[in-house]
Amino acid sequence: MCGVFGIYGHKNAAYLSYLGLFALQHRGQESAGIVSTDGLNMYERVRMGLVSDIFNNDSLVKLKGHIALGHLRYSTKGDSNLKNAQPFVMKTGKGIITIAHNGNLVNTDDISDKLESEGAIFQSETDSERIVHLIARSKEANLTDSIIDALNQVSGAYSLILTTKEEMYAIRDPYGIRPLCLGNLNGAYVIASETCALDLIGANYIRNIEPGEILRISEKCVESIKPFEKNEPHPCIFELVYFARPDSHVFSASVSEARKNMGKELAKYDKDNIIKKINADFVGPVPDSGMYGAIGYSKESGIEFDLPFTRNHYIGRTFINPNQEARDFSVRIKLSPVKEVIRGKSIILVEDSIVRGTTSKDKIKNLREKGAKEVHMRVCSPLLKYPCFYGIDIPTKMELIAHHYDVDDIRRIINADSLVYQSIESLLNSVPQGTRYCHACMSGEYPIPK
Ligand code: AMP
Numbered sequence: 001m002c003g004v005f006g007i008y009g010h011k012n013a014a015y016l017s018y019l020g021l022f023a024l025q026h027r028g029q030e031s032a033g034i035v036s037t038d039g040l041n042m043y044e045r046v047r048m049g050l051v052s053d054i055f056n057n058d059s060l061v062k063l064k065g066h067i068a069l070g071h072l073r074y075s076t077k078g079d080s081n082l083k084n085a086q087p088f089v090m091k092t093g094k095g096i097i098t099i100a101h102n103g104n105l106v107n108t109d110d111i112s113d114k115l116e117s118e119g120a121i122f123q124s125e126t127d128s129e130r131i132v133h134l135i136a137r138s139k140e141a142n143l144t145d146s147i148i149d150a151l152n153q154v155s156g157a158y159s160l161i162l163t164t165k166e167e168m169y170a171i172r173d174p175y176g177i178r179p180l181c182l183g184n185l186n187g188a189y190v191i192a193s194e195t196c197a198l199d200l201i202g203a204n205y206i207r208n209i210e211p212g213e214i215l216r217i218s219e220k221c222v223e224s225i226k227p228f229e230k231n232e233p234h235p236c237i238f239e240l241v242y243f244a245r246p247d248s249h250v251f252s253a254s255v256s257e258a259r260k261n262m263g264k265e266l267a268k269y270d271k272d273n274i275i276k277k278i279n280a281d282f283v284g285p286v287p288d289s290g291m292y293g294a295i296g297y298s299k300e301s302g303i304e305f306d307l308p309f310t311r312n313h314y315i316g317r318t319f320i321n322p323n324q325e326a327r328d329f330s331v332r333i334k335l336s337p338v339k340e341v342i343r344g345k346s347i348i349l350v351e352d353s354i355v356r357g358t359t360s361k362d363k364i365k366n367l368r369e370k371g372a373k374e375v376h377m378r379v380c381s382p383l384l385k386y387p388c389f390y391g392i393d394i395p396t397k398m399e400l401i402a403h404h405y406d407v408d409d410i411r412r413i414i415n416a417d418s419l420v421y422q423s424i425e426s427l428l429n430s431v432p433q434g435t436r437y438c439h440a441c442m443s444g445e446y447p448i449p450k
Contacts, residue, residue, distance in 0.1 A: 001074035001243065001393050002086075002102040003027030003193045004180070006161040007067070008168040008217045010188035014043075014063030017070040020190070020197040021051045026245055027102070027193055028072035031085035035098045037165045038065030042096055046071075046085045066188075069163045071100035076393045077108070078125030087163075088128045092136035094143050095164050101128040102193055103157030103178045104391040106450050111154060127158070144216055147171070148227045151214075155448060157236075157390035159209070161191050168217045175447055176211025176233035177390045177438055179250040189217050194248035208252060211235075234447040237427065237437035238392050241381045242289050242352045253432045256292050261430035262380035263296025263350060266422060270348075270378070271301065274418065278376055281345040282306040286363055287335060289352035293380040297350055308342050308349070308367060309335040332362060343371035349416075353381035355394065357401040360414040368415070377416040382424045382442040383407070390448070394441045 003024030007013045014036045021032055032054050033046030043063045047054040051072070071086035078084045087100040105111070105127040112122070115133050122129055134150030135143070147162065147169060157177035162169040170191040172180045183190040183203035190203045198205050209215055211233035214225045235251040236243075246256040270278070282304045285294035288311060298305035312334055347367060354360050364375045383402035388394040397403045401410055411419035422430075424442055431437065440446045 001028055001076055001391060002100075003072040003197075004100040004102050004159060004161050004191070005070040005193070005197055006100070006163065006168055006170065006191040007185070008189040009066055010185060011066060013066050013068035013188075014060050016185070016190075016201050017068040018051065018055050018060055019201050020192055021070045021072055023197040023200040023245070024072055024193055025051055027243070028074035030075055030080045031073045031082065032071065033085055033087050034063055034068055034070045035087045035089055035163070036063040036065040036068035037163065039067075039165050042089060042098065042165070044087075044089055046082070046087065048080075048082055048085065067163055067168060069098050069100050069161055069168070074393065076388075076391055077104055077127070083124045084126050086126065086128055088124065088126060088132065090129070090132045090136070092132065094136060094146060097132050097135060098163045099128045099132055100161045101126070101131070102159045102180075102391060103127075103173065104389060105130070105154050105156035105158065106389050106448055107155045127154075127156075128160075130154075131158075131160070143167070144169075144214070144225065147214065148225070151228070155450075157448070159193065166218060170209050170215040170217070172209045172211050172213055174212035174228045174231040174233075175438070176235050176251070177448075178236065179239060179244070180209040181249075182206045182209055182215065189222065191215075194244050194250055196245045196248040199247065205249070232436055232447075234436055234438035236390060236392065237431065237439050238381070238388070238394075238441060240431055241427070243392060246292055251435060258431045259292030259352070259380065260296030260299070262422060262427065263293035263298075263378075264300040265426040265430050266293070266350070266378045266380065266420060267297040267300035269420060269426065278348065278374070278418065279346060280348045280374075280376065282341075283348040283350060284308040284341070286349060286351040286359060287311040290350040290380070293352060293378075294350035297348065297378060303348065306341050308338060308347060309363070310338055311335055335363065335366075337366040337370045339370040342367055344373055346374040346376070347372050348376045348378055350378045350380065352379075353384060354379055354401060354410065354414075355384055356399055357410065357414055360416070364415050374417040375415075376418045377411070377414065377420075379419070379421045380427075382422050382427055382439070384441050386441050386444045388441045389446065390438065390440070392441065
């Protein structure tokens with residue numbers, strides 16, 4: 001779970017990267033960094049923390065040049081420390097290479113073993129460093145061929161941006177698991193994990209980087225290369241369920257529309273099954289990610305929409321906390337119940353997903369404490385039963401509530417009056433047709449062979 005942003009050919013490259021990272025902050029809050037170049041030198045600032053804590057006018061002015069690369073990290077592999085923060089800068093025989101990665105490789109251990117047996121010494125636990133080692137050691141004569149050679153040895157999910165002092169490469173793995181898009185700002189090329197970053201800086205969206213594409217941007221030309229064996233793309237459906245920002249388009253799908261459709265699908269199911277029995281007073285979200293789902297549900301069902309919780313925007317996402325106790329507490333400070341909305345009401349509560357069950361259990365408890373008559377939980381995602389190996393922080397099987405319990409047990413544990421999850425089929429109805437999505441965390445069907 002990371003965000004990447006690159007810009008080529010703009011005099012304010014670092015400042016625009018800073019803005020781009022702001023727009024993408026939801027993709028990673030542990031560390032942030034920008035590395036820029038003016039063609040002569042590289043300038044770098046990579047720190048632990050949020051974008052707003054790391055950069056100010058003074059630090060941005062020092063990041064000179066017309067090319068810049070930014071990264072936000074949310075660790076899914078490797079510790080959360082400065083060594084693993086990105087962009088990663090490495091001096092190689094092929095020049096200085098800067099890399100920013102979103103995704104997870106699935107053969108990192110094999111690559112590490114092979115490189116270590118050849119004498120490599122690693123400074124970090126990141127996939128990015130392994131990729132640069134492979135590039136540096138490639139026998140190919142030029143950098144593009146060395147990148148192809150390196151990526152032919154890796155397997156997994158990678159949306160990458162690489163820069164040198166002269167060029168920028170935007171790369172998406174052949175399965176296209178994580179998003180990456182291309183935009184233009186007054187002739188400068190912009191690459192970003194999500195379109196919300198293009199929108200913020202006023203760049204025009206051009207297109208997605210295609211699965212299996214290497215886009216090489218230099219002063220002379222922009223070259224698209226598709227050197228990898230063709231695989232059927234499998235973009236991650238969880239980007240649409242939870243991870244991406246609602247004002248983004250990822251994989252050409254509008255995130256807000258997809259989420260509204262997920263809510264509509266849940267309402268359709270209820271209409272055919274139990275809605276008359278529920279007699280709900282209103283439908284409302286667990287903010288923020290349940291918001292569009294609840295709107296969609298309300299539209300489809302005709303049940304009034306209301307907001308049973310208000311959100312404190314000054315703390316990060318629930319999962320940042322390392323242990324259960326801290327997690328329980330942060331769920332509490334993040335969302336506060338609005339008793340005037342809740343008291344005496346029968347509520348349909350829409351949530352994007354249930355992972356460990358912490359949020360749902362706590363929120364339903366809050367609603368009951370504030371006098372809710374009934375709480376009917378509706379979940380936009382299907383049961384999350386399997387871990388993600390491709391870069392989303394879905395924890396180990398042991399921590400996933402749906403790995404241990406069926407829907408009725410979960411309903412009892414979270415203390416809901418009724419609980420309905422989206423089926424995989426109806427989730428697929430909610431997103432644009434014609435794409436085969438990765439839903440391994442829901443189905444256990446992993447598209448990339450290990
Ligand atoms: P839990 O409380 O463990 O059931 O987690 C569910 C809550 O975490 C929901 O409100 C989701 O919006 C959010 N969530 C879902 N997936 C993730 C993830 N991979 N990382 C962080 N938060 C998540």
